[in-house]
Amino acid sequence: MKIVILGGVAAGAKAAAKAKRLLPDAQIDLYTDDTHVSYSACGLPYYIEGNFEDYRLLLVRSPGEFEQDGIHIHLKNRAVKILSSTKQVLIEALGENRAFLVDYDKLIIAVGARPVIPQIRNVDLNNVFTVRKIEDGIAIRKKAEESSNAVIIGGGYIGIEMLEALVRQNVRTTLIEYAPTIMQNFDDDMSELILVELNKISGERFEILTSEIATEFSGDNSGVKLVRTGSGKEIPVDFAVICAGVKPNIEIARDAGIMLGETGAIKVNKRMETNIPDIYACGDCVEENLIVTNTKIWLPLGTNANKEGRIAAISACGGNETFDGVLGSAVTRCLNLSMSMTGLTEKKARTLGIEPVSVTVTKNDKVGYMPDVNNITLKLIADKNTGKLLGCQGVGAGDADKRVNTVTSALLAGLTAEEFFKNDLTYAPPFSPTIDPLLNAAQILSEKFSAYTES
Numbered sequence: 001m002k003i004v005i006l007g008g009v010a011a012g013a014k015a016a017a018k019a020k021r022l023l024p025d026a027q028i029d030l031y032t033d034d035t036h037v038s039y040s041a042c043g044l045p046y047y048i049e050g051n052f053e054d055y056r057l058l059l060v061r062s063p064g065e066f067e068q069d070g071i072h073i074h075l076k077n078r079a080v081k082i083l084s085s086t087k088q089v090l091i092e093a094l095g096e097n098r099a100f101l102v103d104y105d106k107l108i109i110a111v112g113a114r115p116v117i118p119q120i121r122n123v124d125l126n127n128v129f130t131v132r133k134i135e136d137g138i139a140i141r142k143k144a145e146e147s148s149n150a151v152i153i154g155g156g157y158i159g160i161e162m163l164e165a166l167v168r169q170n171v172r173t174t175l176i177e178y179a180p181t182i183m184q185n186f187d188d189d190m191s192e193l194i195l196v197e198l199n200k201i202s203g204e205r206f207e208i209l210t211s212e213i214a215t216e217f218s219g220d221n222s223g224v225k226l227v228r229t230g231s232g233k234e235i236p237v238d239f240a241v242i243c244a245g246v247k248p249n250i251e252i253a254r255d256a257g258i259m260l261g262e263t264g265a266i267k268v269n270k271r272m273e274t275n276i277p278d279i280y281a282c283g284d285c286v287e288e289n290l291i292v293t294n295t296k297i298w299l300p301l302g303t304n305a306n307k308e309g310r311i312a313a314i315s316a317c318g319g320n321e322t323f324d325g326v327l328g329s330a331v332t333r334c335l336n337l338s339m340s341m342t343g344l345t346e347k348k349a350r351t352l353g354i355e356p357v358s359v360t361v362t363k364n365d366k367v368g369y370m371p372d373v374n375n376i377t378l379k380l381i382a383d384k385n386t387g388k389l390l391g392c393q394g395v396g397a398g399d400a401d402k403r404v405n406t407v408t409s410a411l412l413a414g415l416t417a418e419e420f421f422k423n424d425l426t427y428a429p430p431f432s433p434t435i436d437p438l439l440n441a442a443q444i445l446s447e448k449f450s451a452y453t454e455s
């Protein structure tokens, strides 16, 4: 059996390793236009900020290690066309002026996503970076170590992580976000809280400009020197990092007749099968099922890519496991502030026609006399009609994410706020107050439901 895999970061590398374990005699060839395979893009901000010196710690498995297991890795080889009628892929060897066809019995598409480049004049100047690949991380870190000023375009989770990285490299950083708030995948009140909390700790180290747009980079042959904004600001910079979101690499699949879903990413079933027989897709190039509502969502996250790569391999090898979907769980950090969420936000619920009811509590994350006590704010959301929990968001310097993680199980189980309030969470002073803030939130939420029932 010949298994061909396109792309080799999280989904593709996982699929290759799993397929080899399942079918040791299969011929497995992985083609990627990248210079590395099997790496942690998620770790790039932490490498850039200087947590460790050797970027190779980001590499999970080298091409040599794959080869030892009998998996053939073809770096700098871009797939340009899928010919499903003859079960072949046209591959272009980058820099060699050469293209060739490879045959497959099973094809796994794991070509991921790429950064969105906003329309800013002179965006192709030197020292304007995106952050996606190993080379990006190496180049940004080198530049950060020799620089004083930078600008980040975009206040989503990668922009926020890059803000921490550059601040820790002592680079004075301006983050420009065109929307009125940052971290817009949270509800507006929580995004506002994130902004307020970050502004409190910014000092002279960074500034966040919201409702502002970068219109032009200006510089010379050596690179960008100045960023101009819509409101007329001129910000001197040594470099810029664009973190304006990502979009799925769907072109090669679409051109082969593979169906896209309603989110614009590749449509797959729970076995990661596309509409064309023997072609599977996984990772950032596919859309997911959002378990809470059974609707489609595109959530380009490494954790999803890994799980999907595993299922794509199992299906390609004849197995029958499924990937049922995601809850929308995510977590990130900027300096000492953590931000996490799972399930639906109130605004997302409304777009799906669900009437949400929510409670927001701000509490200590531990007993107040503990030296490392910190505030956390939790927002717990339920469906007004059914009482079932829909989601949770957590922000704070304290341990908010462990509370959000607790809610994930409740979402999977379909618990109501009242049922969740009966949860027996752990307690000791270094870990939580006697009644955990999450249970406080659940209690208030279930009281709201009792009030609805009584009235």
Ligand SMILES: Cc1cc2nc3c(=O)[nH]c(=O)nc-3n(C[C@H](O)[C@H](O)[C@H](O)COP(=O)(O)OP(=O)(O)OC[C@H]3O[C@@H](n4cnc5c(N)ncnc54)[C@H](O)[C@@H]3O)c2cc1C
Pocket: 006, 007, 008, 009, 010, 011, 012, 013, 031, 032, 033, 034, 040, 041, 042, 043, 044, 045, 077, 078, 079, 080, 110, 111, 112, 113, 114, 131, 132, 158, 249, 252, 282, 283, 284, 285, 300, 301, 302, 303, 304, 305, 331
């Ligand atoms: C800075 C940063 C921080 C992140 N932090 C987190 C985090 O904390 N938690 C989390 O869950 N996720 C995080 N992510 C997201 C996570 O890295 C991605 O979801 C994950 O890398 C997706 O893996 P993938 O294999 O689907 O796609 P990709 O990582 O995009 O890999 C696809 C590969 O395919 C190659 N390719 C593309 N087109 C072709 C072609 N035609 N032919 C051959 N090869 C091709 C690409 O060059 C690339 O090497 C982060 C991402 C970034 C950039």
